[in-house]
Structure formats: structure tokens, C-alpha cells
Amino acid sequence: MTSRRPQSKPVPTLEDVAERARVSTATVSRCLNAPQRVSAVTRARVMAAVQELGYAPNFGAQALAARRTNTFGAIIPTMENAIFARGLQAFQEVLTDEGVTLLVASSGYRPAAEEEQIRSLIARGADALLLIGHDRTAESYAMLERRQIPHVVTWAFDPDAPRSSIGFDNRAAMATLTAEVLDRGHRRIAFISAMTNGNDRARLRVEGARSALAARGLDPAAMPLEETEYSFHHGAAAFDRLMRQTPRPTAVLCGNDVLAAGALRQAREMGLDVPGEVSITGFDDIELCEIVTPALTTVHVPHREMGRRAARLLLDMRGGDSAGERVRLEAPIKWRDTLGPAPA
Amino acid sequence: MTSRRPQSKPVPTLEDVAERARVSTATVSRCLNAPQRVSAVTRARVMAAVQELGYAPNFGAQALAARRTNTFGAIIPTMENAIFARGLQAFQEVLTDEGVTLLVASSGYRPAAEEEQIRSLIARGADALLLIGHDRTAESYAMLERRQIPHVVTWAFDPDAPRSSIGFDNRAAMATLTAEVLDRGHRRIAFISAMTNGNDRARLRVEGARSALAARGLDPAAMPLEETEYSFHHGAAAFDRLMRQTPRPTAVLCGNDVLAAGALRQAREMGLDVPGEVSITGFDDIELCEIVTPALTTVHVPHREMGRRAARLLLDMRGGDSAGERVRLEAPIKWRDTLGPAPA
DNA sequence: TGGAGAAGTGTAAGCGCTTACATTTCATCC
DNA sequence: GGATGAAATGTAAGCGCTTACACTTCTCCA
Known part of the structure; x- marks a missing residue:
């Protein structure tokens, strides 16, 4: 071709x-x-x-001769959902102010595809890269190292990972939320997660819920878990499967807001009162949360701040003004209307 | 920098x-x-x-020496909302199959920014470009002409425009929907539109509604019109302003689904029954329509087909197998639950 | 065994730009 | 009016790759 x-x-x-x-x-x-x-x-x-x-x-000739591109790259798992949109927007705003062009690629949650995208962006001369989460092939990191391309991981925070990141603790955030659910008397708690393969955020959120259960002496392995694709409809289907169980869960934690919106819809479909008969929670705090009825209780992710700070950090790293850093942002619970006390 | x-x-x-x-x-x-x-x-x-x-x-060197990039570009107005996501996804899928890389840029609905993006993508050697709507600077088109870059306009169809496009008739679609609203007895019809400056889709949708009114002997100029920014909250605020008028509109047409979702939310806030006391319609048929309550009656836009066909057309044009074409896709009404008869 | 043709490899000329360095031009001042 | 240095401009050497063309090896058959 x-x-x-x-x-x-x-x-x-x-x-x-x-x-x-x-x-x-x-x-x-x-x-x-x-x-x-x-x-x-x-x-x-x-x-x-x-x-x-x-x-x-001619950009190629220019880059070749001047050895600089003024271009940053970002690789996000998907453009289909709005999760990364707001953060990316903020990221781009800062870059635009500094005269840097942003190239965006989406990997479809496939590590192999992401590796290819990284390769492609590097070859295109990207001066720096924004990445989502820590899960990727060793070769991906090796390329970044070899080329000394400044890069920062966002949407996740892992103090042990040997690289810059500006994110939040997915596990701790979900553990906190789960503890609140437990505090309200819920004991039959189920979880709808996005596919965890190659997605550390999803995996850590599940782990967070489990650790909160364990901390209260409950058996984490007993928590019903539906792992499903990232869409409203998949969320609804997963909720449906969960609610067919006996005894029925009284609270369903969702790995993200889109799945939660699907669950909410399915609850209405089934004539279940939320949060009267079943509580539902999300994660991300995208606009959708306020659109659904009742409004979704979720974990607030500081999208814009993350995007802005990632941009500044990358700019500094490129300029040699920073060797990189690790920033842990807060991801507090956003209280709305879908979490209530366990039914009697 | x-x-x-x-x-x-x-x-x-x-x-x-x-x-x-x-x-x-x-x-x-x-x-x-x-x-x-x-x-x-x-x-x-x-x-x-x-x-x-x-x-x-090194991509630049390669492109320079081989004079080919295997890269297509797409410039969309925004990534914040999901409107373009699905179509772009389909577009990308086809390209990936053919070994072509897609570069996406967003213009924030600013023609000057878009011109800059076009320039940038051309300089980067994009073999072909996907564009949204016909409204852009003359210089943008001049560049495309000069460089003979295959390009196709999507999300709009204008038989008179001298360029390839794969879209639908925004005006006719909105006129059809408006006629249906009139058929249900509504006479006090208001409109919430996105900003029309530099956005032909928005403008044509308003015109469509007006032409339907005129066709029934109603005064199009009398239709209350709120032109507002593209967000859920702006939609809610606009709806609020509209409903303070006396007499109150019995139907509110929205230029897109996001504004309609905002309107719907505000209606609930105001204790208004939809569609009992007021009907609300959208445009685009994004996932959101099924998420809101009641589910939104809207105009279905064939996102995926548009994306796929645009990709194929561009591929053919690049290969010299096509000189371009104009395709008008259907954008039928998607019946759901927010349009009812006018209250007595 | 020699020669033709195929297969494998090397040589070197760009592709369109930037930039160090050399050269020219021009204003300024004594 | 000529020396002086700053400002303006030109010259030419790459940047890392592809590819036309030339050259060297093989293979195989008469």
C-alpha cells in the first residue's frame, strides 16, 4: 500500500x-x-x-535538518468514550500555548497496537509522549529509554514504577469507596469491571474493592465479578447477569461510569429502585454522571489537572528543566444519589 | 520553544x-x-x-526520500463530545486494515485553528484528509487544491459544493423532524442550537426547522432561538431561558443530543413532564440518547457507515482509482420517548 | 567447462530543509 | 573619504533515508 x-x-x-x-x-x-x-x-x-x-x-525535511519537531504525542486507549477527552483537552491547551502540536493515537486497549503507535510517534519525531497507565510491553519502555524520549504516565499512580507519572491511586480510591459502601450495611457486593487484560487501572480498582472487603474480614474471592467490554450496553448486560443471582447483590460497584450508567439503566428496566433496592457506584466522574437518573455516586478523577500538569512536566523534561517526577493526585468520592443504605 | x-x-x-x-x-x-x-x-x-x-x-527522512507517508489526517471540531468518535473509529478501522496511520487533530470549532491544522497535516505529508462540514477558510481549500490532497467532507451533504463528500442533508433531516412535531399539534416551537458561526451543520439544522414552519404557513422568524455552546450545562441553561417565556413553548428542538440531554435534565429540574407538558428532540443519535430518561427522540446519523465509506473513498482517490464522489446518506428519525402530542 | 542470466549487493545521487561560516553591503565616525 | 564593525545575505555541508544503476556472485545448462 x-x-x-x-x-x-x-x-x-x-x-x-x-x-x-x-x-x-x-x-x-x-x-x-x-x-x-x-x-x-x-x-x-x-x-x-x-x-x-x-x-x-516540508515537515520531514525540516525535522531532518533541524532535529526538532515541536510535536508531542499522546496515546490513549480509546476515543469512543469521553473518559480521556477532558484530560487530553487540558493537556492540549497547555501545549498549544507553548507552540507545540499534539498528535493523538488510540490503541483500542491493545498493547501490541500501542507499541506500534509509540514506534510510529517516535519515528515521527515526537519530542515527548503522554501515556495512560503503566501496562505496556517491555519493548515499548525499551524504545522510550533508548531514544530518551520524555514520557509521563497518567491516570495511574504507582510509587514503585521507575518512571514519571502524574496520576491517582486507583486501588486506594476504590478501596475507600468500598469501605463507604460497607459502612452503609451492604454485605452482598458485586463488581462490574472493564477488561483487566493490559489495563492496570481496571485491575487495581478490582483489587481495591477486594482489599476493602478483606480489611473487614470478608472473603474477597466471594465477591461476584463480571468483567466486560467498555460500553453502556455491556454494563447493562453484566448488571442483568449479576441480579439473576440468589441472593441478589445489594450494591454493585462499577469500574467506570459508562458501565455504571448501563447498570443503572438495566435496574430501571428491571423495575429496581436505586438506591432503595440496589446501590450502584461508578468511577471517573465524567459528564454522564449528572445526566443519568438518579445522578451517579462515583470517584472523582482530576482530569483537567492531570492533563495540565502532565503537559507542564513534559515541557520541562524536554527543556532539561526537570528529570521527571511522580505526583499523586487526590481522587475523592463524589457524592450523588445512587449509593444508599443496604435494604433491610 | x-x-x-x-x-x-x-x-x-x-x-x-x-x-x-x-x-x-x-x-x-x-x-x-x-x-x-x-x-x-x-x-x-x-x-x-x-x-x-x-x-x-526516521519518518521524516523516509518520507523525504520516498515521497510517501501512508498517513491520513482527520480534523474534527472537538474530541470533548462523542459525536465524532464513532464515525472516526470506523474510519480508522478501515485505514488500519490497509496499513495507513491516522493522525487526528481537533480545531475547537475555530476555522483559523483548522486552517493551521490542515497546513500542519499537509506539511507532515498526509496523503489524504477527512474533514467535517463545508465551512472553512478559502485558504484552507486553496491549500488542498494546490497540493492536490485528496479530501472528503463528512457530516454534511451539499450537492452544490465543488468537492467530494459523504454526508447527509442536515437541513432536510431537521425539516422532516419539525414536520412531525407540527403534525402532533405543536405550534409554539423553540430551538436550541449550537453556535452557528463556522458550523454549517448547526446552521442548516436551524434552517431546516424554519423551512418546515414556513411550509405550513407559520412565521419562521417568530421561532424562539437560543444559540449556545456545546455542552450539557449550556443546553440546560438555554432550556431554562426558553421556558421562562410566556406563552411557554410546547416543543423544544435541539441542534444536537448533548444540548437535548441538558434540556431534558432542566425539564426534570423544573418538574415538567416530558413529553406530557413539553416535547424535546435531539440530533445525532449518540449513545447518550438511550441513557437519558425518557430516551431521546432524535435524528439518526449513520456515523459508522459515513466513516467507513469516507475511508474507502479516500483510499481510492489516493490510488487514482477515483476522482472523488458525492454521496448522500439517509438520516432518518429515530423514534424514542420524548416527542408526544401537544398538550391540550 | 564456459557463458548467460538471475540474484544479491554496493555506490552514490538526491529528497527539502537548516545553519555554520564566508562574504558582501551599509551606516557611522573620525 | 576611508576605515570599521554590524547587519544582511550567500555558500554549501549535511540531516537519514530510498533507489537507479553498476557491479559481483551464483546457478545451471549446453
Whole structure:
């Protein structure tokens, strides 16, 4: 699968501009990159030629010659859901202010695909990379190391991981929420999780719930667990399966808000009162939480702050002003209306 | 804002690999791009060197020398909402199958920013571009023309526009929906629109509603119109303003589902029964429609088909197998529960 | 066994830019 | 008016790759 750009209207090059403006290519280059170093008259002539020809620099050639791209990359698991959107938006805002272009790729939660994307972004000269979570192939990290590409892991915090990250403790957050659920008298607690394979956030959230159960002397292995794909409908289906069990769970913890919204919908479908007959909780605190009825009690993830700080950190690392750092942000419970006391 | 890659661990080049494998750079290049043209023993040696060095080709240099990138670009107005996600996903799936990488940029609904993104993607050597809607600067189109970059406009269909597009008729779809609303006896109809500046889809949807009113002898200018930003909360606020009017509208048409979800929420807040006291409709048919209560009656946009077909068209255009085409997809009404008869 | 053709490999010329360094131009001052 | 240095501009050497073309080995058959 290769192709050539049609040759009919040749793309103008620096040389074409130079010729038309009757200057050298060096002068044109300076006009574009350091205008103050060129006299006003020459500059005007060059700019006119640029306009007339519709010249735009060839990025590859530019990167090759200048060894810099002013481009950062971000690889997110999916664009389908809004989870990463807000954080990425904040990330991009900071970069735009600094004149850096952001390239976004999505891996579909597949580590192999992600490795390929990392390779591709590095080859494209990305100066730095934003990553989600710690789970990825060893080769991915090896590439990053070899090339010395500044990178930061977000949406997760692991003090033991040997790399920069700006995130929150998924396990602790879910443990805290679970403890609150237990405090309200619930004992039959079930969990709907996203696929945990290659997804440390999902895995840690499950672990968090289990550890909270264990801390109260309950058997973590007895907690019914549905692991399912990331969608509203899958969440509903999983909830349905869970509620067919006897005895029925009185609280269903969900690994993320989308699954929780699905569960909520299914509860309504089944005529179950939330939180009267069954409590449901989410994780992420995306806009969706306020849209559903009743509004979803969830764990608030500091999306925007995470995005902003990741951008600044990467900018500093690129500039040599930072060797990287590890920041643990808070992910507090966001109280709304879907968690109530266990039914009598 | 410039920087250099730290020089401590120099990035391996083709030449380093060649040296290590004791062959010429040409052979290494062939190993990577046309393995069958190299003997098995040599290939093994080269591949081993590639591994050991962690070599990855420099994209810029490659593009420069080969004049091809196998990269398509897409510029969407926003990533914040899910409207474009599904279509883009389908687009990407087709491209991935064909070995093409997708670069996504978002313009924040600002034509100037979009022009910049187009320039950037072209400079990066994008072989083809996916665009949303027809509204953009003349310079944007001029660049595309000059460089002969295959491009296709989606999410809109305009038979008169001089370019390829795969979309649907925003105006006609909204007119059809409005006619249905009128058929149910509604006469006091209001509209909540997204900002129409630089957004032809939004503008055409408003026009569609007005034309349906005019077709029934009603005064289109009398229709209350709230133009607001694209968010759930803005939708709620706009609905609130609309409902303070006397007499109150009995139906509120929304330019998209997110605004409609906001309206719906505000209606609940105000204790208004939907669709008993007021009907609300959306546009786009994103997942959200089934999440809200009651489920939203809306216009179904064929996201995935649009994405898939756009990908195929662009692939064909790049390969010279197509000079482009104009396809009008259907955008039928999706009946759910928020549109009812006008209250007596 | 020699020679033709295929297969494998090397040589070197760019691709379009940036930038160190060399050169020219020009204002300024004595 | 000529010397002086700053400002403006030009020259040319790469950046890391692909590929046309040339060259060297094989293979195989008459």
C-alpha cells in the first residue's frame, strides 16, 4: 500500500520561493524562522513569494535538518468514550500555548497496537509522549529509554514504577469507596469491571474493592465479578447477569461510569429502585454522571489537572528543566444519589 | 520553544545498522522494505543488528526520500463530545486494515485553528484528509487544491459544493423532524442550537426547522432561538431561558443530543413532564440518547457507515482509482420517548 | 567447462530543509 | 573619504533515508 503524490502541480519548495524572491534559500529559511534577522524589504518580497506560491515547509525535511519537531504525542486507549477527552483537552491547551502540536493515537486497549503507535510517534519525531497507565510491553519502555524520549504516565499512580507519572491511586480510591459502601450495611457486593487484560487501572480498582472487603474480614474471592467490554450496553448486560443471582447483590460497584450508567439503566428496566433496592457506584466522574437518573455516586478523577500538569512536566523534561517526577493526585468520592443504605 | 533531543545516547541510524551488519545502507533499507530481495543469511544478520540497536527508521527522512507517508489526517471540531468518535473509529478501522496511520487533530470549532491544522497535516505529508462540514477558510481549500490532497467532507451533504463528500442533508433531516412535531399539534416551537458561526451543520439544522414552519404557513422568524455552546450545562441553561417565556413553548428542538440531554435534565429540574407538558428532540443519535430518561427522540446519523465509506473513498482517490464522489446518506428519525402530542 | 542470466549487493545521487561560516553591503565616525 | 564593525545575505555541508544503476556472485545448462 504505497502511493505517490500526483506530480501534475508540483509542490513548491524553499528553492522555488528563493528563486521567485531572488534570494538564497538561506534567506527564505531565515524569513520563516527568524524574521528579525532579515531586512524588511527582503522579507516583504519573500513573504509575497510564499503567498503566491502557497508554500508550506516540508515537515520531514525540516525535522531532518533541524532535529526538532515541536510535536508531542499522546496515546490513549480509546476515543469512543469521553473518559480521556477532558484530560487530553487540558493537556492540549497547555501545549498549544507553548507552540507545540499534539498528535493523538488510540490503541483500542491493545498493547501490541500501542507499541506500534509509540514506534510510529517516535519515528515521527515526537519530542515527548503522554501515556495512560503503566501496562505496556517491555519493548515499548525499551524504545522510550533508548531514544530518551520524555514520557509521563497518567491516570495511574504507582510509587514503585521507575518512571514519571502524574496520576491517582486507583486501588486506594476504590478501596475507600468500598469501605463507604460497607459502612452503609451492604454485605452482598458485586463488581462490574472493564477488561483487566493490559489495563492496570481496571485491575487495581478490582483489587481495591477486594482489599476493602478483606480489611473487614470478608472473603474477597466471594465477591461476584463480571468483567466486560467498555460500553453502556455491556454494563447493562453484566448488571442483568449479576441480579439473576440468589441472593441478589445489594450494591454493585462499577469500574467506570459508562458501565455504571448501563447498570443503572438495566435496574430501571428491571423495575429496581436505586438506591432503595440496589446501590450502584461508578468511577471517573465524567459528564454522564449528572445526566443519568438518579445522578451517579462515583470517584472523582482530576482530569483537567492531570492533563495540565502532565503537559507542564513534559515541557520541562524536554527543556532539561526537570528529570521527571511522580505526583499523586487526590481522587475523592463524589457524592450523588445512587449509593444508599443496604435494604433491610 | 525549540529543543534538541539529548545527545547522550545517539539515535541509531540506518548507517549504524549497516555498519554493524557489515552491509551497505541500501541492503538494510531493502531488508526493511522489500525483504524478499535480500538473501536469508544477510537478512538475518541485518535484522539482528536492527534488534540490538533498537533501530527505528526516521519518518521524516523516509518520507523525504520516498515521497510517501501512508498517513491520513482527520480534523474534527472537538474530541470533548462523542459525536465524532464513532464515525472516526470506523474510519480508522478501515485505514488500519490497509496499513495507513491516522493522525487526528481537533480545531475547537475555530476555522483559523483548522486552517493551521490542515497546513500542519499537509506539511507532515498526509496523503489524504477527512474533514467535517463545508465551512472553512478559502485558504484552507486553496491549500488542498494546490497540493492536490485528496479530501472528503463528512457530516454534511451539499450537492452544490465543488468537492467530494459523504454526508447527509442536515437541513432536510431537521425539516422532516419539525414536520412531525407540527403534525402532533405543536405550534409554539423553540430551538436550541449550537453556535452557528463556522458550523454549517448547526446552521442548516436551524434552517431546516424554519423551512418546515414556513411550509405550513407559520412565521419562521417568530421561532424562539437560543444559540449556545456545546455542552450539557449550556443546553440546560438555554432550556431554562426558553421556558421562562410566556406563552411557554410546547416543543423544544435541539441542534444536537448533548444540548437535548441538558434540556431534558432542566425539564426534570423544573418538574415538567416530558413529553406530557413539553416535547424535546435531539440530533445525532449518540449513545447518550438511550441513557437519558425518557430516551431521546432524535435524528439518526449513520456515523459508522459515513466513516467507513469516507475511508474507502479516500483510499481510492489516493490510488487514482477515483476522482472523488458525492454521496448522500439517509438520516432518518429515530423514534424514542420524548416527542408526544401537544398538550391540550 | 564456459557463458548467460538471475540474484544479491554496493555506490552514490538526491529528497527539502537548516545553519555554520564566508562574504558582501551599509551606516557611522573620525 | 576611508576605515570599521554590524547587519544582511550567500555558500554549501549535511540531516537519514530510498533507489537507479553498476557491479559481483551464483546457478545451471549446453
